Amino acid sequence: MKSVKNPSKLNLSCLATGFYPKDVKMSLRKFNTEIPDHLITSSAVRPNDDGTYQLRKSVEISGDDPADYDCYVSHSSLTEPVMKKWEDPGGVNVTPNMTFVWSIGLVFLVLLLFLVVCVLKKKGTICE
Incomplete structure (x- = not known):
């Protein structure tokens, strides 16, 4: 979670790195529903120096949005998809x-x- 230029907004980012092969599925979700691609900023899958790959996706949200957001990643190297929920750090509403x-x-x-x-x-x- 990171503040953006607009003080009432937050930028939520998800980074998956060190995976191989290159094919990966990453979704940013709100209440377990995928956020549409036109609202997402993506780095696209990029190579790391060690032959593995990385992908970062971000979405800008309202700082006071009480919704449950998560990052969902599925890859052939995983036995099951990984889902990481964004939480308010320390139970406090973080502002810039x-x-x-x-x-x-x-x-x-x-x-x-x-x-x-x-x-x-x-x-x-x-x-x-």
């Missing part, structure tokens, strides 16, 4: 500004850890 919020939180956490280490070092509880 969430990356900024998480970055600030991480900086705050690092500063707090630095402060704790400095205080413990000053009290002599950390080996010098």
